[in-house]
Amino acid sequence: MAKILFSCLFLFFLSYSFSQKLTEENYKNVIFDVEFTTAGDREIKKIDSIISICHQSGYNNCETFGYLKIANIYNKNNDIKKAFYYTDLVEKKNLITSDTDLEAVFYFYTIRSLLYQKLGERVTSLKMLDEARGRIKDNPYFEYLLDWQYAGIYNEMNDKKKALKAYKNAYLKAKEFREKQDPDIRKNMNKISNSYKPIAYLAGMYLEAGKMDSAKIYIEEALRETKDIQEKGIQYITSLYAGKYYMQAGDYKKAQHHLLICKNISVYHYKSQNNREAVITDLISLYEKMGEKDSAAYYSRELLTVKQFNEAQNKVQKDILDKRKAGDEANKKEERSTLIYICAGLLVAIICIALYFFYFKKEKTENISVSPEIIAGQDNDLFEQVIMLAKENNPEFLTRFNDYCPGFSEKLLEIENFKSSEIRFCAYLYLNFSTKDIAEYTFTSVRTVQTKKYRLRKKLNIPNDMDIYLWFKTLMK
Structure with a gap:
C-alpha cells in the first residue's frame, strides 16, 4: 500500500510539473532525493521521467545529473555495461560544455574514473581524476572525494605511502566540509553522510600497516560518528573495516557481527564487484581462523561464482571499449589519409593555377567555384x-x-x-x-x-x- 501511495504521489508531482513551470534546481533536488542505497529499476524509471521533462525544458544540467545518477545506480548494482552506457549518453548528447554546472562536470569525471578502475584501467582512471581536479577550486567536498578516489587507486597499485597520504587528506577535507556545511541541511544530507567514509578507510590503511593502536582510534571514531547514519554505504564501509580490525585483534564474535552486516548490504543494496568480493574474502579468512571449515568452503564457492560473473561482465565492457578504441584509431587513420589526399590535391591545384597564369596571363581568367557535395544521411x-x-x-x-x-x-x-x-x-x-x-x-x-x-x-x-x-x-x- 505504501509503495502504491508513493507511486501515486510521484505521478501527481510529474503531472503538476507539466502545469507549473519548475526551476532546474527543483528537478535536480528531486533527482538527488531519490534514495540511492535501495535504488533499482523503479527509481531508474522515475529519474528517466524527470530527464524527459528536463530535456523538453532545455535543462541540460538536470539532464546530465539524471543520466549520471542512473549510471551510478547501475554501478552500485554491478551492471557496469549499463553504467558506461549512461555516461556515454552524456558525451553523445554533448551535455558537458563550458556552460555545464561544475558539480555535474565533477561527477561525470569521477564516476567515469570509478568505472575504469573496476576494469583495471588505472592510468585512464587517474587521468579522469586529474581532469576533475583541474576544474575545482577551494571546495573541501570535491577535494575530499578526489583524494578518497586517488587513495583507492594508489592502494590497488600497492603504493601505500601515497594511499595513506591521500586518505589523510580526504579525512581532513571531509571534516572541513562538515564544519562549513550549508545551512540548508536537507540539501546536503547525502553529502554529509558520505563525508564520514574516509574515517574507516584511514583505519584500514593503518590496519594494513600493522599499526593496531592507530587503527583502533579511527575504527572507534568511525563506529561512534556513524552509529545514527542509516545510509547503507556508510554502514557497509564502517562495518567492513571494523570486521577487519576485530578479526586481527582476535575478537571473532565482533568481527563476524560486522562482516555479516556487510554481507547483507552487499547482497541487497550495494551489489558492486568490489563490495561483494571484499566481504566474502574476509568471511573466508574469519571462518578459517575460527576453524569452521564448512563455512569457509561455502564462502569460497560463493567467491568463485562472484568472480566468474564479474570477469565475464568486465570482459564484455572491455571488448566494447577495445572496439571503440580500434574504431577511433581507424577513424583517425582515415582522417589522416583524407587530409594527405586533400593536401596533395590542393598542391596539384596550386601548381596548375600557377602554370595557367604563367602561360596564359594575357587571356581572360574564369572564376570557378566548386561547391562540395553534401550528403545528408540518417544518424x-x-x-x-x-x-x-x-x-x-x-x-x-x-x-x-x-x-x-x-x-x-x-x-x-x-x-x-x-x-x-x-x-x-x-x-x-x-x-x-x-x-x-x-x-x-x-x-x-x-x-x-x-x-x-x-x-x-x-x-x-x-x-x-x-x-x-x-x-x-x-x-x-
Missing part, C-alpha cells in the same frame, strides 16, 4: 541506440525514439489521445519489428501483441486490406 549512431533500447525494453527508448523520429508522437496524438505505452507500441511497429520480436522484447505473449495490433487498427481506422507497417511508414511522409 546511424542514434538509430542503433534506438534499436538497442527497444530490444532491452529500456525506459529511455521512447525519449531517444522521439529524438530519432521527431513529430511521430505529435502526429499520433492529433489522431487519438494515446497513452505513452500505446505510442511506445506504435514506435515498435514503425521500426518494423515483427509480432514475435515485439513479444520477446516487451516480455509479453504473441497473442497479446496481436490483440494490441487489432485494437490499434480500430483506433486509427486502418483498413483491413492495408498493411499496418506500411500505414506507419506513410504516416511520416
Whole structure:
C-alpha cells in the first residue's frame, strides 16, 4: 500500500510539473532525493521521467545529473555495461560544455574514473581524476572525494605511502566540509553522510600497516560518528573495516557481527564487484581462523561464482571499449589519409593555377567555384541506440525514439489521445519489428501483441486490406 501511495504521489508531482513551470534546481533536488542505497529499476524509471521533462525544458544540467545518477545506480548494482552506457549518453548528447554546472562536470569525471578502475584501467582512471581536479577550486567536498578516489587507486597499485597520504587528506577535507556545511541541511544530507567514509578507510590503511593502536582510534571514531547514519554505504564501509580490525585483534564474535552486516548490504543494496568480493574474502579468512571449515568452503564457492560473473561482465565492457578504441584509431587513420589526399590535391591545384597564369596571363581568367557535395544521411549512431533500447525494453527508448523520429508522437496524438505505452507500441511497429520480436522484447505473449495490433487498427481506422507497417511508414511522409 505504501509503495502504491508513493507511486501515486510521484505521478501527481510529474503531472503538476507539466502545469507549473519548475526551476532546474527543483528537478535536480528531486533527482538527488531519490534514495540511492535501495535504488533499482523503479527509481531508474522515475529519474528517466524527470530527464524527459528536463530535456523538453532545455535543462541540460538536470539532464546530465539524471543520466549520471542512473549510471551510478547501475554501478552500485554491478551492471557496469549499463553504467558506461549512461555516461556515454552524456558525451553523445554533448551535455558537458563550458556552460555545464561544475558539480555535474565533477561527477561525470569521477564516476567515469570509478568505472575504469573496476576494469583495471588505472592510468585512464587517474587521468579522469586529474581532469576533475583541474576544474575545482577551494571546495573541501570535491577535494575530499578526489583524494578518497586517488587513495583507492594508489592502494590497488600497492603504493601505500601515497594511499595513506591521500586518505589523510580526504579525512581532513571531509571534516572541513562538515564544519562549513550549508545551512540548508536537507540539501546536503547525502553529502554529509558520505563525508564520514574516509574515517574507516584511514583505519584500514593503518590496519594494513600493522599499526593496531592507530587503527583502533579511527575504527572507534568511525563506529561512534556513524552509529545514527542509516545510509547503507556508510554502514557497509564502517562495518567492513571494523570486521577487519576485530578479526586481527582476535575478537571473532565482533568481527563476524560486522562482516555479516556487510554481507547483507552487499547482497541487497550495494551489489558492486568490489563490495561483494571484499566481504566474502574476509568471511573466508574469519571462518578459517575460527576453524569452521564448512563455512569457509561455502564462502569460497560463493567467491568463485562472484568472480566468474564479474570477469565475464568486465570482459564484455572491455571488448566494447577495445572496439571503440580500434574504431577511433581507424577513424583517425582515415582522417589522416583524407587530409594527405586533400593536401596533395590542393598542391596539384596550386601548381596548375600557377602554370595557367604563367602561360596564359594575357587571356581572360574564369572564376570557378566548386561547391562540395553534401550528403545528408540518417544518424546511424542514434538509430542503433534506438534499436538497442527497444530490444532491452529500456525506459529511455521512447525519449531517444522521439529524438530519432521527431513529430511521430505529435502526429499520433492529433489522431487519438494515446497513452505513452500505446505510442511506445506504435514506435515498435514503425521500426518494423515483427509480432514475435515485439513479444520477446516487451516480455509479453504473441497473442497479446496481436490483440494490441487489432485494437490499434480500430483506433486509427486502418483498413483491413492495408498493411499496418506500411500505414506507419506513410504516416511520416
